[in-house]
Amino acid sequence: MNNASPSPARQAYLLSVRRQKRQVHLWQAALLLGLLALWELSCRVGLSDGFLTSCPSRMAATFLNLCRSGDLWRHIGVSCGETVIGFLSGTALGTVVAICMWWSGKLARILDPYLVVLNALPKTALGPIFIVWMGAGQGAIIVMTLAISLIVTILNMYQGFLSTDGEKIRLMRSLGASRWQILWLLVFPANAPTLFATLKVNVGLSWVGVIMGEFLVSQAGLGYLIVYGSQVFNMDLVMTSIVILAAAAVVMYRLVLWVEKFLNRFWGKGL
Amino acid sequence: MIHLRGASFVYQAPDGEVEALRRVDMDIAPGEFCSVVGPSGCGKSTLLSVISGLEPLTAGTAEVDGAPVCGPSEKIGFMPQRDQLFPWRTIRDNVTLGLTVTKKRTPEALVYADTLLRRYGLWEFAGKRPSQLSGGMRQRCALIRTMATNPKILLLDEPFSALDFQTRLSVSSDISRIIRQEGKTALLVTHDISEAISLSDRIFVLSARPAVVKSVHDLTALQGLSPLERRDTEAFHTYFQAIWKELDHHE
Numbered sequence: 001m002n003n004a005s006p007s008p009a010r011q012a013y014l015l016s017v018r019r020q021k022r023q024v025h026l027w028q029a030a031l032l033l034g035l036l037a038l039w040e041l042s043c044r045v046g047l048s049d050g051f052l053t054s055c056p057s058r059m060a061a062t063f064l065n066l067c068r069s070g071d072l073w074r075h076i077g078v079s080c081g082e083t084v085i086g087f088l089s090g091t092a093l094g095t096v097v098a099i100c101m102w103w104s105g106k107l108a109r110i111l112d113p114y115l116v117v118l119n120a121l122p123k124t125a126l127g128p129i130f131i132v133w134m135g136a137g138q139g140a141i142i143v144m145t146l147a148i149s150l151i152v153t154i155l156n157m158y159q160g161f162l163s164t165d166g167e168k169i170r171l172m173r174s175l176g177a178s179r180w181q182i183l184w185l186l187v188f189p190a191n192a193p194t195l196f197a198t199l200k201v202n203v204g205l206s207w208v209g210v211i212m213g214e215f216l217v218s219q220a221g222l223g224y225l226i227v228y229g230s231q232v233f234n235m236d237l238v239m240t241s242i243v244i245l246a247a248a249a250v251v252m253y254r255l256v257l258w259v260e261k262f263l264n265r266f267w268g269k270g271l
Numbered sequence: 272m273i274h275l276r277g278a279s280f281v282y283q284a285p286d287g288e289v290e291a292l293r294r295v296d297m298d299i300a301p302g303e304f305c306s307v308v309g310p311s312g313c314g315k316s317t318l319l320s321v322i323s324g325l326e327p328l329t330a331g332t333a334e335v336d337g338a339p340v341c342g343p344s345e346k347i348g349f350m351p352q353r354d355q356l357f358p359w360r361t362i363r364d365n366v367t368l369g370l371t372v373t374k375k376r377t378p379e380a381l382v383y384a385d386t387l388l389r390r391y392g393l394w395e396f397a398g399k400r401p402s403q404l405s406g407g408m409r410q411r412c413a414l415i416r417t418m419a420t421n422p423k424i425l426l427l428d429e430p431f432s433a434l435d436f437q438t439r440l441s442v443s444s445d446i447s448r449i450i451r452q453e454g455k456t457a458l459l460v461t462h463d464i465s466e467a468i469s470l471s472d473r474i475f476v477l478s479a480r481p482a483v484v485k486s487v488h489d490l491t492a493l494q495g496l497s498p499l500e501r502r503d504t505e506a507f508h509t510y511f512q513a514i515w516k517e518l519d520h521h522e
Contacts (some may be wrong), residue, residue: 165355170349175373176345178486192359
């Protein structure tokens with residue numbers, strides 16, 4: 001690579017790459033706008049019943065009403081808070097259990113069948129149990145979210161720890177490293193990509209846990225708005241809440257990507 | 272410097288006992304560069320594990336620098352297969368890994384590590400990551416990491432196996448020069464006979480598993496020549512033929 005100005009061929013190539021990228025973005029926006037326009041039009045000409053299917057203009061009005069009343073931020077805040085707490089605690093607890101399993105092969109063998117069963121079990125089935133144990137509040141929702149991300153984290157992180165390069169472990173042992181040093185200086189940093197892959201999966205799973213929890217028991221949150229909207233046949237509220245939910249989930253996923261990118265730059269390519 | 276007497280090693284595998292080493296005798300003098308060659312899977316790497324104290328002998332004795340081997344020792348530096356640099360650490364942090372592990376990041380030790388980086392042309396890359404270095408530079412970095420704790424003995428476990436032939440020739444020559452310049456005792460395990468002949472003072476030929484020492488070749492005819500010069504001599508080909516026949520490639 002040199003710092004001289006690029007050749008005409010290079011410039012043409014870069015221009016074509018930029019043009020292709022712009023075209024993809026334009027098509028994506030056109031598809032979205034086209035679908036929204038079709039939806040709106042079908043509602044206005046009477047092809048669909050706005051009461052049942054809602055439409056973009058009604059959703060926009062609902063969104064503005066929620067903003068004006070100040071309820072919107074409260075509901076978003078509650079759901080995001082529950083998701084972040086469940087997601088971080090599930091990831092942290094799962095990583096700690098995975099470390100314990102890596103530390104003790106015997107513990108890993110003992111826990112193996114339980115993890116297989118818990119992984120196969122739909123965690124939402126445990127919802128009523130959590131409500132009985134934790135009470136009908138945010139505690140049950142957070143525990144449900146944690147339960148959903150916990151097992152995936154344990155399994156992913158443990159597999160990652162096991163796949164650490166054996167020659168690198170041999171090198172550390174030859175230097176006289178203790179098990180703790182092997183974990184802290186090698187196994188854990190070597191599995192930072194596994195951790196971020198798990199975090200990305202957990203963001204989505206945690207939203208599933210929060211919305212399921214809010215369906216079952218809640219006074220506020222996006223899940224609450226969806227259930228409440230469906231109970232009072234306010235499909236505008238249901239649709240608006242789903243769109244806000246999608247946006248919140250994307251923002252949180254992007255945040256994880258941003259943190260990963262930042263740390264990659266900070267710690268180097270191999271993280 | 273390294274003395275093995277009747278060294279035997281047996282390990283338990285799921286499908287039975289495996290005898291990796293059988294009554295191996297070996298004496299390596301201070302400052303000597305020796306190599307071990309043998310068929311694939313014969314126990315060459317196990318031999319290094321035993322000398323470095325990673326695996327305990329099941330029979331016989333192993334002595335390093337006058338003391339029996341009982342666990343990893345600071346007298347020994349181990350260079351594993353491929354460079355095994357940690358991609359998330361800078362070159363300087365990779366080189367000082369041993370000092371971090373042994374909790375000996377003293378100013379003097381760090382100065383010594385920096386001196387090695389300067390002496391062997393990696394100082395300007397000290398703050399870079401391994402991915403920014405060429406294959407040869409990474410190997411040099413791995414060797415400096417091995418020497419940063421100032422061990423007397425270097426155990427090299429096929430360190431050049433992942434390199435292409437051309438890089439391998441230049442890197443192995445470079446590394447042998449550094450080892451001799453630093454006055455270290457070295458034991459290289461390799462499956463490449465020509466590499467062993469071009470770098471060593473003596474070669475131990477092992478049999479197929481369980482490994483026993485079939486023969487020892489003293490490369491006196493090649494003394495004083497550089498690894499590349501050695502490859503051009505008649506003696507090189509004579510040694511090669513002799514060892515090749517011993518390794519029995521029809522197994």
